[in-house]
Amino acid sequence: MKKLFALLTMLLFTCSTFAQTEQPEMADAMRSNGKIYVVVVVCLVILLGLVGYVVRIDRKLTKLEQKKD
Template sequence: MKKIIFTLLMLVTTLNLFAQNNTVEMADALRSDGKIYVVVAVIVIILLGLLIYLFSLDKRLKMLEKKSSSKN
C-alpha cells in the first residue's frame, strides 16, 4: 500500500513539472548571439578528453593485468 501511495505522489509531482514554463532565458540569449556553439564545442572537447583518458587508462590496466597473469 505504501508503494502505491509513493508512486502516486511521485506521479503528481512530475505532472506539476510539466506545467511550468520551459523557456531558458540564458540559452535563448546564447543562441541569439551565436555563442551556444562555443559552449557546445567546449563540452564536446571536454567529453572527448575524458573518453581518450579513460580508454588509455583501460589499455594500461589491460597491459598490467596481462603482465601479472603471465608471472603467475
C-alpha cells in the same frame, strides 16, 4: 502502501514538470552561446581518460598473467 506512496510522488513530480514555462532546450541554448563545444570536449576528455585507464589496466594484467606462468 509504499508502492502507492512512491507512485503518487512520481506523479506529483511529473505534473510539476508540465507546469514549467516554455524555454529553449538546454542544448539549443548552449549551442547558441557556443558552450556546446566545451561540453563535447569535456565529454571526450573523460571518455579518452577512461579508455586510457582500461588499456593501462589491461597491460598490467597481461604482464601479471605472463609472470604467473
